[in-house]
Amino acid sequence: MNSRPFGDLTPVPVLALGDVLLVTLPGELHDGIAEQLQQDITHRIAQGNTSGVVIDISGVEIIDSFLGRVLAEIASAARLLAARTVVAGMRPAVAITLAELGLTLPGLHTVLNTERAMDLLASPRSPAQEGT
Amino acid sequence: MTQASPDTATISLPIGSDADLAWVRQRVRQTAAELGFGLVQQTKLVTAASELARNTLVHGGGGRLEITALAAGPNRGLRLTFLDTGPGIRDLQQAMTDGFTTGGGLGLGLSGAKRLVNEFCLDSRPGAGTTVTIAAWASGAPSPRSGAG
Numbered sequence: 001m002n003s004r005p006f007g008d009l010t011p012v013p014v015l016a017l018g019d020v021l022l023v024t025l026p027g028e029l030h031d032g033i034a035e036q037l038q039q040d041i042t043h044r045i046a047q048g049n050t051s052g053v054v055i056d057i058s059g060v061e062i063i064d065s066f067l068g069r070v071l072a073e074i075a076s077a078a079r080l081l082a083a084r085t086v087v088a089g090m091r092p093a094v095a096i097t098l099a100e101l102g103l104t105l106p107g108l109h110t111v112l113n114t115e116r117a118m119d120l121l122a123s124p125r126s127p128a129q130e131g132t
Numbered sequence: 133m134t135q136a137s138p139d140t141a142t143i144s145l146p147i148g149s150d151a152d153l154a155w156v157r158q159r160v161r162q163t164a165a166e167l168g169f170g171l172v173q174q175t176k177l178v179t180a181a182s183e184l185a186r187n188t189l190v191h192g193g194g195g196r197l198e199i200t201a202l203a204a205g206p207n208r209g210l211r212l213t214f215l216d217t218g219p220g221i222r223d224l225q226q227a228m229t230d231g232f233t234t235g236g237g238l239g240l241g242l243s244g245a246k247r248l249v250n251e252f253c254l255d256s257r258p259g260a261g262t263t264v265t266i267a268a269w270a271s272g273a274p275s276p277r278s279g280a281g
Contacts (some may be wrong), residue, residue: 028157030150031186062157062175064182065240071232093175101244102230 012037019049020121021083022114024056034070037125041074045081052121053078056114066101075108085109086117147185148191148194156197158275160212163199166187167208168270177210177268180245184214187241192216192262202267204274209250209267217261224254 012033015022021044023037041053055071057063063071075085087110089097099103111117139186143163144234145156160181164174188195202209221227230243242264247254249266250273254261 002141028154030154032150060180061161062182064179064186065244066182066186091175093172096172097175097179097248099249100176102247103244 008034011040014040014044016044016050017118019051020118021045021050021053022056023053025060027058027059027061029067031066032065038070038074038077042077045078045083050081052083053085054114054117054121055085055087056089056117057087057094058091058113060091060094063090063094063103065101065103068098068105072105072108079088079107084121086111086120087103088112088114088117101108143199145197145199146194147188147196147216149189153182153185157182159199160210163201164210164268164270167201167210169210169268170270173268173270176248177212180248180266180268181212183241183245184212184266187264188216188262189215191221192218194218195261200271204269207269207271207274209224209269209274211265211267215261216263220258220260220262221249221254221256222258224267228254 008098009032012023012025012029014037021041026047044050045053053074055074057071060067071087075087078085085108087108089112090110109120111120141158145158145159146152157178161174161178164177169177185197188197193216195214195218198213198215200211200213202211228241228242228246233241242254245264245266249268251265251267253265254262255264
């Protein structure tokens, strides 16, 4: 295999800010790394002391159905472990493309930026935020 | 980083791994940007390419992508052809249906990709592999589309 600038297989770091996990997705995410991230986040939540997960996707240039499924499943697994997931910073072009693709990402809570995500997670839970 | 050649020669990229998918996305975006595609158009085309390249990898057992620049008068376009020699698709109509999946995805790969581009052509026979060709234009489709679908 020849080396390429996109051959980076470093796991995505998961930072803890109090009881919130903060994950910033890189612009280019390999499928395998996305699946590993799903496991990392779920295990971190299961260790305790996590009430929320913020996934910053402001650097993500495309979301296809694979990454969309991974994000939805992270939120779904987190909910089962009593943590809320908020996806922050989707680019307009990505939102337009997802809408046209028909990817609705049910159960995924989105906000405009990480600041709003932290505010949301700091607020008391309301039934509307629990998703279905 | 290699520079795309200025002429309209076809570029061929292998699709055999996760890293190849990333490389496909980068090359498609770069080529579309050079041809004057806007940001939303680039994003749609790269997303479609990502879906189709993953199909080539997961369902076709790997294959390749051919990228060809198109010109119709002043309008510039891009044709992407995804080829594999895998098992092929048994039921094309079913495969194109939203929500149908055999690969554990969301079942939006083929149908979603079709919605994101100006032209879409799927050719597959069981045992003979699959070829998917899509095209997109920087200023929209160059001629009114006939009823062909």
